[in-house]
Amino acid sequence: MKITAIYGSPRRQGNTSRLLQSAVAGARSAGAEVTEIVLRDLKLQPCLEIYACRKDGRCAIKDDFQVLAETLLAAEATILASPMFFYAVSAHVKALMDRCQSLWVKKYWLDEKPLGRLDNAKPGLFLAVGATTGKRLFDGAEMSVRYFFDTFDTALWKTLGYRGLDGADDILKHPEYLEEARQAGVDMVKMV
Ligand SMILES: Cc1cc2nc3c(=O)[nH]c(=O)nc-3n(C[C@H](O)[C@H](O)[C@H](O)COP(=O)(O)O)c2cc1C
Structure with a gap:
């Protein structure tokens, strides 16, 4: 089973990256083959909204997105980890999301799939x-992630949101959070 794990924080070793490392370890222990994508290391421009993708569903900007899109589409499950920045995902994640508009165009305009179903078979986990x-800290980001996942036929299966973590090592005071993420990685593999 192929899983894509997307590291969305600019911090290499912070709270979300540690959570994702835990989920990846869980998925691997359950037999998955995991491709790890560290967004801060990639060249990923924001969408230019020129809609060159109307032609064949391919984004015209030449950078790391092309390979990344193939990886997202080929995966049988996806795990995305992002810190909350102004009640949204990080800019690194948002750039990827917006570039996936080309996948949206392919799915809904070119292939004419019915809109609004979100009944995808592939599971997605959001850390x-x-x-x-605040109670609603993750609400906006979760909505974005749901529709981002849909562009590569993935349904948001679970969100694990952790509050009150700010310093890069704060998560280490909560081994139970890391364990919950690891278990979600295991469960995700078992589901597929
Ligand atoms: C640009 C920026 C914006 C932030 N905005 C929020 C926010 O809106 N809400 C919040 O709870 N924390 C906010 N934070 C704090 C981070 O979410 C928090 O430090 C988190 O633990 C970082 O995760 P990481 O270690 O995985 O990078 C912000 C931090 C930065 C740098």
Whole structure:
């Protein structure tokens, strides 16, 4: 089973990256083959909204997106990890999301799939962290992730959102969060 794991924080070793490392370890222990994508290391421009993708569903900007899109489409499950930045995903993740408009165009305009179903078979897991503790901290980001996942036929299966974490090592005070993420990685593989 192929899984894509997307590291969305600019911090290499922070709260979301540690959570994702845990989920990846769980998925691998259950037999998955995991491709790890570290967005901060990639060349990924924001969408230019020129709609060159109307022709064949391919984005015209030449950078790391082309290979990444193939990886997203080929995976049988996806795990995305992002910190909350102004109640949204990080800019690294948002750039990837917007570039996936080309996949949306392919799916809904060129291939004419019916809109609004979100009944995808491939599971997606969203790991999120924020410093504050508000009830609705992850609501906006979760909505974005749901529709981002749909562009590569993935359904948001579970969101694990952790509040009150700010310093890069804060997550280490909560081994139970890391264990929950590891178990979600295991469960995801078992589901597929
Ligand atoms: C640009 C920026 C914006 C942030 N905005 C929020 C926010 O809106 N809500 C919140 O709870 N935390 C916010 N934070 C705090 C981060 O979400 C928090 O430090 C998180 O633990 C970082 O995760 P990481 O270690 O995986 O990078 C912000 C941090 C930065 C740098």
